[in-house]
Amino acid sequence: MIAVDAQSCCACGGCVPACPVGSIHIIVNNRAVIAESCVGCGKCIPFCPHGALHFPEEKGDRQKPIQRWFRPPDSEYDIVVVGGGPAGSTAARFAAEQGAKVLLVEKRPIVGTPQLCAEGVSHSGLADVIPEIREKWIAAPIIGAILVSPEGRKTTVQHPKAGYILERRVFDRDLFSMAAKAGARTLIAAEAIDFIKTDDHIVGVTMLCRGQSYEILCKAIICADGVESGMLSRLFPKEHLATDQIHVASQVVMSGVEVRPGFPEFHIGRNLAPGGYAWVFPKGEAFANVGLGLNPSIGSGESSWDLLERFVERRFAGEGEIIEVASGNVPTAKRFSKIVYRNVLFIGDAGRLSDPVSGGGIASALLSGRIAGQLASEAVRAGTPEKTEIFLSRFTDLWDKLKGRQFAFYWKAKTIFAALDDDDLEAICRVIEDRFGHGVFESIDIPGAIKSIIRERKLFWKVAKGLYPKGI
Numbered sequence: 001m002i003a004v005d006a007q008s009c010c011a012c013g014g015c016v017p018a019c020p021v022g023s024i025h026i027i028v029n030n031r032a033v034i035a036e037s038c039v040g041c042g043k044c045i046p047f048c049p050h051g052a053l054h055f056p057e058e059k060g061d062r063q064k065p066i067q068r069w070f071r072p073p074d075s076e077y078d079i080v081v082v083g084g085g086p087a088g089s090t091a092a093r094f095a096a097e098q099g100a101k102v103l104l105v106e107k108r109p110i111v112g113t114p115q116l117c118a119e120g121v122s123h124s125g126l127a128d129v130i131p132e133i134r135e136k137w138i139a140a141p142i143i144g145a146i147l148v149s150p151e152g153r154k155t156t157v158q159h160p161k162a163g164y165i166l167e168r169r170v171f172d173r174d175l176f177s178m179a180a181k182a183g184a185r186t187l188i189a190a191e192a193i194d195f196i197k198t199d200d201h202i203v204g205v206t207m208l209c210r211g212q213s214y215e216i217l218c219k220a221i222i223c224a225d226g227v228e229s230g231m232l233s234r235l236f237p238k239e240h241l242a243t244d245q246i247h248v249a250s251q252v253v254m255s256g257v258e259v260r261p262g263f264p265e266f267h268i269g270r271n272l273a274p275g276g277y278a279w280v281f282p283k284g285e286a287f288a289n290v291g292l293g294l295n296p297s298i299g300s301g302e303s304s305w306d307l308l309e310r311f312v313e314r315r316f317a318g319e320g321e322i323i324e325v326a327s328g329n330v331p332t333a334k335r336f337s338k339i340v341y342r343n344v345l346f347i348g349d350a351g352r353l354s355d356p357v358s359g360g361g362i363a364s365a366l367l368s369g370r371i372a373g374q375l376a377s378e379a380v381r382a383g384t385p386e387k388t389e390i391f392l393s394r395f396t397d398l399w400d401k402l403k404g405r406q407f408a409f410y411w412k413a414k415t416i417f418a419a420l421d422d423d424d425l426e427a428i429c430r431v432i433e434d435r436f437g438h439g440v441f442e443s444i445d446i447p448g449a450i451k452s453i454i455r456e457r458k459l460f461w462k463v464a465k466g467l468y469p470k471g472i
């Protein structure tokens, strides 16, 4: 039986699909576990980037070949991008395409794994930044949506070009390699630790890679290190996401379940998912991402796992198998006030740039990545550090014009909707049914829908009061 070195294993899951007899399981946040059914073939061993798997008799140092192939980074770049998710890879790609010398560092040993996402993205959110959509990124098209009210009433919205359920593992890896193809130096298992500062300027980052520490000098730094951005905490130690600024989410991937392909389901209800919603995103026939996110500031104290379990029992009545589990925080926040600080940009989830109502952040990650990459590549050519900083300061305005103002409105709407009870939510579902439940839509005007909810029913004066305290 194959053995696991507990200290080296990071539970990334890279070995799981390599096992021909399905004997490797990941205990979340812990390590890989080899089941009795292991036939000891060793096919998994080369798939572990940390050399944590070995034949029992040879507790070998499997890192050696990888260490030999490893080419250390240069000591100086124009731009360092921290985080190889959609935001970071996109920023690195666009900066490198415009001629900047870019280093992209990703702390995980396997890009895109583990997968912490329901994988839904709108067509425009993807195509506006990356028009060359590849078939292998798409698990299933989205051609509409089903809204399920607290009382269980279903509204089906038909929207044939709505978007896609992605294969995030494939998508994230492709974006990472597109950055490399554009000329960026890409490093995995490389964790940015801190900024290097002089008296006057931020001049680089320190990072750890394969047990070695590096000091990398650069002119600009793009932080795309996700919702728990460690880089943001380094610069702003007192800045924390409050409990009303996140959805705590849990998700399972289920097979053998009855779903309507093309139609993601959104289930709302104060008891079902306080301040959030439960989702079923079909990835194919009888195969779906099923999850639940809640606003912990208004919850009853029940965990998202407990609520998800109850939802799964109710929705699938004992059908189906759970084949993967994941949990994480989704920023449903106001954008971070300092997405530009001197020569540092915070983008994607790190800058809290996701949609505060849905928590969807893939499209924002791509868009902010493109703007940041293009802007930074121009900024580093400005000449002096002072000029670079002035150039980068445009990022806030650029973002706010494209999405920031719209999301500021959504943030307000979200805080008010979070306070509504099930009767109000039921009534909102009726308004949505009247507006979108009949006919086929080419696009959905969400700000318009929010406004119509407020205007169409006197019942919603309390919503309107919150949104427009000075009157509509």
Ligand SMILES: Cc1cc2nc3c(=O)[nH]c(=O)nc-3n(C[C@H](O)[C@H](O)[C@H](O)COP(=O)(O)OP(=O)(O)OC[C@H]3O[C@@H](n4cnc5c(N)ncnc54)[C@H](O)[C@@H]3O)c2cc1C
Pocket (backbone or CB within 6 Å): 082, 083, 084, 085, 086, 087, 088, 105, 106, 107, 108, 112, 116, 117, 118, 119, 120, 121, 190, 191, 192, 193, 224, 225, 226, 227, 230, 231, 249, 250, 251, 291, 326, 327, 328, 329, 330, 347, 348, 349, 350, 354, 359, 360, 361, 362, 363, 365
């Ligand atoms: C359960 C769940 C479901 C979701 N469903 C959807 C959905 O259906 N649609 C949608 O649009 N959004 C969804 N989201 C949100 C979406 O996943 C994120 O908004 C999106 O991934 C943000 O991209 P990003 O590149 O900003 O950050 P991430 O994808 O989080 O990437 C950040 C990267 O930085 C790396 N990193 C962190 N620290 C360092 C460091 N110090 N050095 C080097 N690398 C570092 C991380 O390993 C990671 O790879 C969901 C989120 C959750 C938790």
